[in-house]
Amino acid sequence: MTVKPILLMLRTDSSGDIEVRAADPDVPQVSVLDFGVTRGDGVFESIGVVGGRPQALEPHLERLAKSAAMLDLPEPPLDVWRSAVFQSIELAGPDDAGEELLVKLIYTRGIEGGDDTATGWVHLFSSGPYDHEREGGISVVTLDRGYRSDVATTSPWLLQGAKTLSYAVNKAALREAGRRGADDVIFVSTDGIVLEGPNSTVIALIDGVYVTTPSSLGVLEGTTQAAFFADAEGRGAATEYRSITVDELRAASALWLASSGRQIAPVVTLDGVAVAQDPAFTSAAVGRLLAR
Ligand SMILES: Cc1ncc(COP(=O)(O)O)c(C=O)c1O
Structure with missing residues (x-):
């Protein structure tokens, strides 16, 4: 340092x-x-x-x-x-x-x-170094966040979608991932919708489209995911903000968690099941995100 x-x-x-x-x-x-x-x-x-x-x-x-x-x-x-x-x-x-x-x-x-x-x-x-996660990827478990996907609308006092200092729950979820032998978490709603990580945004490649959860479902508007989408669109790829079911997450062609600092880390296993990898793509995308 x-x-x-x-x-x-x-x-x-x-x-x-x-x-x-x-x-x-x-x-x-x-x-x-x-x-x-x-x-x-x-x-x-x-x-x-x-x-x-x-x-x-x-x-x-x-x-x-x-x-x-x-x-x-x-x-x-x-x-x-x-x-x-x-x-x-x-x-x-x-x-x-x-x-x-x-x-x-x-x-x-x-x-x-x-x-x-x-x-x-x-x-x-x-900060960092992040090479291990960017190159080697991360194992991820899905965890129930305990809220429906519409709480941002029905119960704004729960502050879903605000980046508050109250991260004890996010830290507890990461410790639970550790107990399950994983590195990170994807929160899902009680009605089976993919939300976000404790400190990251989910990006899923589904049918050739990069998809992420809209902030209307009570997730943070990810700045790194936005930069990833802008880069992908600039290269002719399709992107979409829409709700993603857990079944779709499990069937995705590729998954990444995006956050400031780490940029993107590929998910190598989801709940213990291997996820397909494209290391050359991820490495080039990380390079472009770092150079922006
Ligand atoms: C809950 C949560 N979602 C998403 C993100 C990703 O946001 P960003 O890419 O702007 O760092 C973070 C990052 O801190 C986060 O804490």
Whole structure:
């Protein structure tokens, strides 16, 4: 690891102006009374940084604002967050080793009993390596998410489709995958519809079309999957957002999980059954995603 981690704290003053201050990531910076810490009450984004460029910065900022709105948080000033992202990359200095980085944007409801100002920070650090998963693929199990596929419409307070800090369930699902001897998870709804991974979007190749679940079914709008679709469409391939049944998932010609950082990882087994592979395609697609 050659790139030193960078932390920028975003503090709102009494007039509503936001000060961006470089801070030591090795020293505690957040109050024990912060709602983000005590309740997971906040939102976040993880943005890949490759060759000094933040990937899909605008879609990530838009998703941060959308998640914040779903939680009734104050609207995050995106110009301040955007410039803090660039400032963190600048402060990290030149990346001679060509490392892949992640920059995390965290935005919480602030301090319990405080003055109702949100807490924010931007944290840049080295990520990966991801070669093992990109090249060797991942074994995946399907797990019941326990919700119908229409909860985003019927029960918006469940916050499906918001990138909240409450990832304890997602982490528990990954541990369950580990107990079943797998690397990752695809959540399915109680009515048998494919949702998403705990930190990834599902892409399935079905009858020659790249298909993913629409965000109307309570999954995150994946920025990496969107970039994959744009690349595929640019190369003449067909893409579609539609609900996918678990039976269709099992019959797909190929499957990938897409996320910032890892980009795409091919699924090599689904619930213990082998999934067809096209390593040359996956490797070329990863290369194009990294170069975007
Ligand atoms: C639940 C969930 N779905 C999908 C994704 C993929 O989104 P992106 O490609 O924008 O990283 C993530 C990534 O963090 C996630 O946490």
